[in-house]
Amino acid sequence: MLDLILDNARIRTLDDDRPGARTIGLWGGRIVGFDDDVRSLNAKRRINLDGATVLPGFNDVHCHTTWYGLTLASIDCTALPGGLDEVYRRIEDAARTTPEGDWINATGYGHRDYGGQYPDLDVLDRITGDRPLFLRQQSGHSAIVNTAAMERAGMLAPGFADPVGGRVVRDAGGRPTGLVEETAQELIQDLVRPYSLDTVVDCVDRATAGYASEGITSFGECGIFAGWIGHSPLEVHAYQLAREQGKLRARAQLLPMADGLHSIASHSADGYGIGLDTGLRTGFGDDWLSIGPVKIFMDGAMSGETAAMREDYAGRDTAGYLQDDPEKLRRTILDAYRSGWSLAVHAIGDLAVDHAVRNIVEAVDTYGRRSVPNRIEHAGTVHDEHLPALAEYGIAVTPQAAFARDIGAGMNVSAGPDRRRLLYRARSFVDAGVMLAGSSDRPCADGNALRGIQAFVDRLTSTGDVMGSADECLTAEQAVTAYTRTAAEASGHGAVKGTLTPGKLADLVVLGDDPLSVDPTTIKDIDVVATLVGGDFTHSTL
Incomplete structure (x- = not known):
């Protein structure tokens, strides 16, 4: 008996050997077959999709899931209609409820959304007082901080020198403006990191709940445990906890930062360069959690x-x-x-x-x-x-x-x-x-x-x-292929996912319309009806 049969659907497999079908059968977390191969079989559950479209689940191979989870609990300064005044107002409102000395965290600032301007340091200092501020730019490659944060990070100390690969931006008179770029952010971030395991797990929980609602069944966590983009040296541990607690709703490939790799006392015959203790490397893991390439x-x-x-x-x-x-x-x-x-x-x-x-x-x-x-x-x-x-x-x-x-x-x-x-x-x-x-x-x-x-x-x-x-x-087909078949191949997982093929993982998305046939300007508006990972629903409006 199969676990699930989805019937009366427009199934686009992205598999050139069998591009389409109307019925798909799932068992044991895998795809069993299509149409006449499964239609007459018994199943624990059978769903008539009334013509909805079924595609392989989407795979976002480069995202920052823990970071995204943090932003969902931070002050959002993304393209605010009230301009810089609204940015200041949101930060000031947060300061009123933040105990003295505690951090104010904000995110999403893009200077081009505000006429190319950055917040004025004097204004930020006035509205935040002695509460250090970390306002992350939308790109993540720079941040806006206040004087309290720079003082804690030692950036205002005599003889301070910019770190390799980053800088504290200064005005013509040599005074810091509050903008810190690239690796200079680490000096600020290291004052609040590492985040606790519970915090990282909660971030993964919040983020992947959103992924499921968008049809995402796999993702690449692009930069963990070290560097300015990491959150904790225990991030792999946190992901394991999230998986065990049912808070990981999509398959994750974790890409460690090269900053965390180091020399290991291996046998001279091994020709080993740098890595992680125990010899962990790309490819380790299972279908839910695996170690990907190293990020540099x-x-x-x-x-x-x-x-x-x-x-x-x-x-x-x-x-x-x-x-x-x-x-x-x-x-x-x-x-x-x-x-x-x-x-x-x-x-x-x-x-x-x-x-x-x-x-x-x-x-x-x-x-x-x-x-x-x-x-x-x-x-x-x-x-x-x-x-x-x-x-x-x-x-x-x-x-x-x-x-x-x-x-x-x-x-x-x-x-x-x-x-x-x-x-x-x-x-x-x-x-x-x-x-x-x-x-x-x-x-x-x-x-x-x-x-x-x-x-x-x-x-x-x-x-x-x-x-x-x-x-x-x-074309729409090329774009869908990028988010499914090619994404799996680029992650080294093309043999087990990326197309709807018998024997592959039952990761799929059910859509209210077909992105390959609708007006291309409306693709973004298509409803995600359901998302399945390993044959289990992670999101459903059925």
Whole structure:
């Protein structure tokens, strides 16, 4: 007897051998078969879907789930209609209920949403008093803090020097403005980290409940336990607890930060470089929780103009910067790779992409291929010259079309008219045979998968322009494929999920309409009727 039969559905399998069906049968967490193979069988439950569409569950391969869970409990400063005055008002309201000396946490600030302005440090100091403030920029690559926070972090001490890969921004007179970039954020964050296991579990609970309602059945937690993007050295432990407590509603691939890898006293014959104690590496785990590639930051963000470019940003006298000395970054990549880690190299600017491609190619040529593909995270500015190598070496890319609406217009300005065609490409990757995996970078952008699919199709910015070039728009089928089949392949899981195929995991989403046939401008509005992971409902309105 089967566990579940879904009947009278429009099933799009994304499997070329059997693209469509009307009935699907599930048993033991797996897909058993379709149509006549299962229609006459008995099942514990049979549901008539009345023509609803069934797709493989969505897979967001690059997001920040714990961070997103934290934002859901923080002050939201995302594009407030009242401008900076409303930002100040929200922070001041929070200060009134925050005990003296305790932290005020806010998130979602984007300077381009406020006319390119940042909050005034004097105003922040007045409304917060001695309560330290940490207001995270939408990109996550910078933050706004007050004087109380900078004092605690030692940033105002005589002789203070900016950390490698970051800076405390100062005005013309040398006075800190309250803006801290990239690795400088760690000096602030280390005052409140590590978060407790219970806090991380609660974040995963809140975040993945939202994922389930959006049809997301798998995700990549892109950067854990170390660096400015980590939350606790025990994050893997927290994910295990969330799984055991029924608070993990989607399958998670966890990508450790390279900052946490270290030399290990192994046998000389092992040729080991850097890793984690016990020899844990990419590929360890099961279908629910697994260890993915190691995350390595090559540069910063395009939105804050810290991404490393070959030439200055348009109208500016800065080209961004790499996170460290290029040779040191290369050595980290090679040492991690020879120790069994696949690579997920964050590279947004074209200079950073140059280094990322060259270093990954060298690693593969020297030590061979891995079963879990190497990746370039974001791949924000990729020249044509790199497309053949990306395809030949099986390097996946994760450009976020979801950036288009909120920060696409600003990035067009930063890149300038001659380079904007290179921004967050999509169609060029697909046409060149490069693995293009769907992702959102949530909470840096709206993580709703259907919105991400539509953004791949239209690339529309808030001004009605397109991010980069309209030539990079995907078809709806290509966009859905990016969030399903290719996402699974790019994560090294193509054999067990990503298509609706007998024997694969029963991870699927039921939609109120078909994203491949509706007006593309309405894809984001399609209702998520139900989400199933391993044949169990994680969300349902049936």
